[in-house]
Amino acid sequence: MSHAVLRPNWAARIAVAVLSVVALVLAVALAVTVGEMTIPLGTALKALGNGLFDLGFPTSAIQQGVIFHYRLSRALMAALCGGALAISGAILQALLRNPLAEPYILGVSAGASTGAVCVMILGLGGTTLGLSGGAFVGSVAALALVALLAAGAGGTSDRVILAGVAGSQLFTAATSAIVTTMASAEQARGVMFWLLGNFGGVRWPDLWVATPVALIGFIICMSHAKALDAFAFGTDAARSLGVAVGRVRFVLFATTALLTATMVAIVGSIGFVGLVIPHAARFLVGPGHARLLPACLVIGAVFMILTDILSRVLVPQQILPIGIVTALFGAPAFAAILYGAKRPA
Amino acid sequence: MTLATHDVRWSAGGHLIVDGITLSVEPNRMLGLIGPNGSGKSSLLRLLCRMRKVASGVVTLDARDIGDLSRRDLARRLAFVEQQATTDVHLSVCDVVRLGRTPHRAAFASWTREDEEAIDHALERVGLTDRHDQPWHTLSGGERQRVHIARALAQEPRELILDEPTNHLDIQHQLSTLALIRRLGLTCIVALHDLNLASLFCDRICVLSAGKLVAAGMPEAVLTPDLIRRVFGVEVRIHDGAGGRRHIEYIIDGDQGETP
Structure with missing residues (x-):
């Protein structure tokens, strides 16, 4: 249907953009009102007005604090994280020509967890590094190792994935070794909770880091949308279409690595989003990356905000780690997509 | 003389695969490259379109070293059709042909009338206009090869390089594919296995053996x-x-x- 349209259909584009913004705003609105303390939307809006523009509406200090400092920052972080992971997944699936590729295949999350436990349990880096700093250093170290391994093995898609698996196993083993030998039960529980992803600790300063990273990453990825399309028939085909394969691969691997490492460092490792959302988005808008990447950004953001809400309300008085919720809902959704997209033999 | 190699060498894994080959193709002629398996045909083709870098010697396009051209400029001039390239991405015929416009489009540019015309024209030349929206994975081998040729034509090249375009095709499609390539009237270099087909369709033939050029000339003189x-x-x-x-x-x- 959309294949036949070559010239940009501005009306349709604007409609889709408006719909996307509306969906995002609704999701954020839902996220700031729902929770253990249910706050009416009107009150929430007033609190937002106070927080953003200092309008001076009469709201209770508690509500003001919960809305602005806790729920809004949390919802925006969820949106950025979902969007960034989904885009990274779409890019890796295209570059590696493998539908199972996802951000964590590069060893990012395994490295992050090792970095986090080094700080949390071994006390490396003291107070200056912090948990997020440790996680970031760990994920960059894991990436460097995987990149070295992959380059040494020839740099083909299969080798990158195998190197990623090897790196992930190594860092996961290191994490387990540290946790089982040195952690107290309390610490082990804390690590477990962090590993499965948690938006609870997000505050505004985290957003000042995550927002520019996500935006710049998105722009870099979008500027390579056409080159990514050219990878459909492999690297040689891309090369023959005039794509500087080596440079594009380096830039995009580095960009997805930075996006993922930043998100993992702030909220822990959240599985399934980077794998499932690109497939869902491809199902909706087709394989062209000029549409796929913005679709991943929006769908990933909305999906993550909604799963974060679910993680807060599914079990009363308790917050589920977000990674559990994404997998609980993502896995069946993925199965449905696989089943629905089954090719005629 | 448009595309030429001058004493070109290339090795992989310590083995010399292409061993000092000098050849050239005349404008708008079809040059057949024949030789046994492992004689270096595919490698030579990849050197010709700069998919691999020569170890020594030089490949020239209109007497200019292709190493001096940007990859994008080269792709607007010279197109390559691989042997049996396929994909898991859900693409339509038109999506594949559109890829040929990649070297003509800037990063954030949208589709122009010129792009549309190039795509329509390419599909017309390979006789697949009516398959515009058909999914790639429902095409037969012969149709896929024609779509790849259309994708190459959308690049609007003057030189076309094809690596065994008749591989895995039945005899009817082998003949029609080669007839189509010949009709295009571009400067073509085609690697072929079938000696009769090479003799039937090529203006000149180069014979490779163990990475060396052992004969070149008109089919009747060479074969x-x-x-x-x-x-x-x-x-x-x-x-x-x-x-x-x-x-x-x-x-x-x-x-x-x-x-x-």
Whole structure:
């Protein structure tokens, strides 16, 4: 249907953009009102007005604090994280020509967890590094190792994935070794909770880091949308279409690595989003990356905000780690997509 | 002389695969590259379109070193059709042909009328206009090869390089694919396995053996029983066919027919 349209259909584009913004705003609105303390939307809006523009509406200090400092920052972080992971997944699936590729295949999350436990349990880096700093250093170290391994093995898609698996196993083993030998039960529980992803600790300063990273990453990825399309028939085909394969691969691997490492460092490792959302988005808008990447950004953001809400309300008085919720809902959704997209033999 | 190699060498894994080859193709002619498996045909083609870098020697396009061109400029001038390239991405025929416009489009540019026309024209030339929206994975082998040729044509090249375009096709599609390539009137370099097809469609033939160029010239001059015995280790009889073209008959072991 959309294949036949070559010239940009501005009306349709604007409609889709408006719909996307509306969906995002609704999701954020839902996220700031729902929770253990249910706050009416009107009150929430007033609190937002106070927080953003200092309008001076009469709201209770508690509500003001919960809305602005806790729920809004949390919802925006969820949106950025979902969007960034989904885009990274779409890019890796295209570059590696493998539908199972996802951000964590590069060893990012395994490295992050090792970095986090080094700080949390071994006390490396003291107070200056912090948990997020440790996680970031760990994920960059894991990436460097995987990149070295992959380059040494020839740099083909299969080798990158195998190197990623090897790196992930190594860092996961290191994490387990540290946790089982040195952690107290309390610490082990804390690590477990962090590993499965948690938006609870997000505050505004985290957003000042995550927002520019996500935006710049998105722009870099979008500027390579056409080159990514050219990878459909492999690297040689891309090369023959005039794509500087080596440079594009380096830039995009580095960009997805930075996006993922930043998100993992702030909220822990959240599985399934980077794998499932690109497939869902491809199902909706087709394989062209000029549409796929913005679709991943929006769908990933909305999906993550909604799963974060679910993680807060599914079990009363308790917050589920977000990674559990994404997998609980993502896995069946993925199965449905696989089943629905089954090719005629 | 448009595309030429000058004493080109290339090795992989410590083995010299392309060993000092000098050849050239005349404008708007079809040059056939033949040789046994592992003789370096595919590698030479990849050197010609700069998919691999020459270890020594130089590949020139209009007397300019192709290493000095940007990859994008090269892709607007020269197109490459791989052997059996396929994809798991759900693309339509038109999506694939559109890829050929990649070197003509800036990063954030949208589709222009010129792009549309190039795509329509390319599909028309390969006779697939009515398959515009058909999914790639429902096409037959012959159709896929034609879509790849259309994708190459959308690049609007003057030189076209094809790596065994008739591989895995039935005889009807082998003939129609080569006839199509010939009709395009571009400067073509085609690697082929079938000696009869090479003799039937190519203006000139280059024979590779163990990475070296062992013969080059008109098909009737190059494809002699002696050369075929030396290069392929096969005994043949050559018959004069219709239209001045010749037919190569293979002699199976033990069949000691007389040679003409």
